[in-house]
Amino acid sequence: MGTDAAVLTRARRVLTAQLAGAVTLVVLIVGGLMLVTTITGQRADTERDLRYYIGHSRIASPPPCVWMFSRTGTTERRTPNAPSALPLRTALDRVARDGRARFTDATVGGIGYTIRTERRGDTVIQAAVDLRYQVQERQRLALALAVAELGGLLAALITGQLLSRRAIRPLEEALNRQTRFVADVSHELRTPLTRLHTRAQMLARATADAESPGRARPDAPRLDTELRRIVADTRQFGEVIDDLLLSARLRGTGGTESPVDLAGVAEAVASAEAVRAADRVVTLDVTYDRDAAYVVTGVEPALRRVVGALVDNALEHVHPGGRVELRLERADGGRSVTLAVADDGPGFDPADADRLFERFAQGRVHRGHLGLGLALAREVVERHDGKISATAVPGEGATFTVLLPAISRPGGSRAGRGAGWPAGSRA
Numbered sequence: 001m002g003t004d005a006a007v008l009t010r011a012r013r014v015l016t017a018q019l020a021g022a023v024t025l026v027v028l029i030v031g032g033l034m035l036v037t038t039i040t041g042q043r044a045d046t047e048r049d050l051r052y053y054i055g056h057s058r059i060a061s062p063p064p065c066v067w068m069f070s071r072t073g074t075t076e077r078r079t080p081n082a083p084s085a086l087p088l089r090t091a092l093d094r095v096a097r098d099g100r101a102r103f104t105d106a107t108v109g110g111i112g113y114t115i116r117t118e119r120r121g122d123t124v125i126q127a128a129v130d131l132r133y134q135v136q137e138r139q140r141l142a143l144a145l146a147v148a149e150l151g152g153l154l155a156a157l158i159t160g161q162l163l164s165r166r167a168i169r170p171l172e173e174a175l176n177r178q179t180r181f182v183a184d185v186s187h188e189l190r191t192p193l194t195r196l197h198t199r200a201q202m203l204a205r206a207t208a209d210a211e212s213p214g215r216a217r218p219d220a221p222r223l224d225t226e227l228r229r230i231v232a233d234t235r236q237f238g239e240v241i242d243d244l245l246l247s248a249r250l251r252g253t254g255g256t257e258s259p260v261d262l263a264g265v266a267e268a269v270a271s272a273e274a275v276r277a278a279d280r281v282v283t284l285d286v287t288y289d290r291d292a293a294y295v296v297t298g299v300e301p302a303l304r305r306v307v308g309a310l311v312d313n314a315l316e317h318v319h320p321g322g323r324v325e326l327r328l329e330r331a332d333g334g335r336s337v338t339l340a341v342a343d344d345g346p347g348f349d350p351a352d353a354d355r356l357f358e359r360f361a362q363g364r365v366h367r368g369h370l371g372l373g374l375a376l377a378r379e380v381v382e383r384h385d386g387k388i389s390a391t392a393v394p395g396e397g398a399t400f401t402v403l404l405p406a407i408s409r410p411g412g413s414r415a416g417r418g419a420g421w422p423a424g425s426r427a
Helices: 003-056 089-098 132-211 220-250 262-272 274-279 300-317 373-383
Strands: 066-072 075-078 102-108 111-120 123-130 258-261 283-287 295-298 323-331 336-343 387-393 397-407
Touching: 003 066, 003 111, 003 123, 003 132, 066 089, 089 102, 089 111, 089 123, 111 132, 132 220, 258 262, 258 300, 262 274, 262 283, 262 300, 262 323, 262 336, 274 283, 295 300, 295 397, 300 323, 300 336, 300 373, 300 397, 373 387, 373 397
Parallel strands: 283 323
Antiparallel strands: 066 075, 066 123, 102 111, 111 123, 258 295, 323 336, 336 397, 387 397
16 A cells, blocks of 8 residues: 555544544433433432322332331331331331431342331331332443444444545545656656657767767767757657646646637647648648637636647648648537647547547557647646547548637627738638
């Protein structure tokens, strides 16, 4: 078990134990109060009943579980079938001497009794209540409280597990995001870093050879090629870092939303990639209806990153002399805006359409390693309540389509677009 998992497990156990302990303590306190209240109530009821029995009951026929006795001089009377160990003669003698009524708890013959003895004139009367039924009642109550305690403890453990998992979940998600981010960094940066290191070593050796006596100077075209490759690798390095940082931001606040001109974003991305497209001998076009509005609500830098990822993906896979087209259209009766990035490259296996948007997916046909770009594009689009999809015909090209909810602008005109662009096209 990893350190993070162990910390989370320990935290869940601590929270569960604390909740179980709190519930157990509450049940114990409530149970103790109930037991004390029951015992106190039984005692008060017994004393009240004995006072009444002595004043109103006949010795020959007292209430059930009550035995009565009297002594007048040397004459004693007792309830028929009364226990032979009763009456409690020491109590009779004391009350006969001082006349003070007394309550006495006594165990006689293994049975507990509460006894009241008082004098009325020349007669001393004693009444004893058998406490076995009260004891049984208290035992049943204690058993019920013990069962309730066990049930409460079990319920507390189960509830504690559920609540602790819910309480720890945000921390667990944060740790998972951190672990995933580190894994992303390790995975994505390893390849370009290795290439940079290898090429730097080659250039270092070539430079060292050039400075050694009797060694021929290194081939200038080869050095130029390696330097260009290093520049390309550093560019890829920066793009990977941008992707990773965007991935971290996407799980944070998400940025401030505002109206975004998607056509303007497409034009800006195409303009930024124009040099790269020309270097690869690729035609890069943006087409749309200049009289229509393509405004959505969102975070402009994030949407620009989506368009950039799609264009970058297309440029990476289209052959020299090929074409990449960004097409914007209104859909769903004007309620949505679609941006399609199409290329005439090798395409991909249609069965891989969904897998292309997974992190570090490997396309089975032609598309190769896709890294984080398309996965992050999907995250951004979904956070904007949109959809992204991919279609392709192997050998004929691929099209990636983004669908976003549109917002209207007064008059339907495009704001912020240069007037010099040709209607519906730019390269």
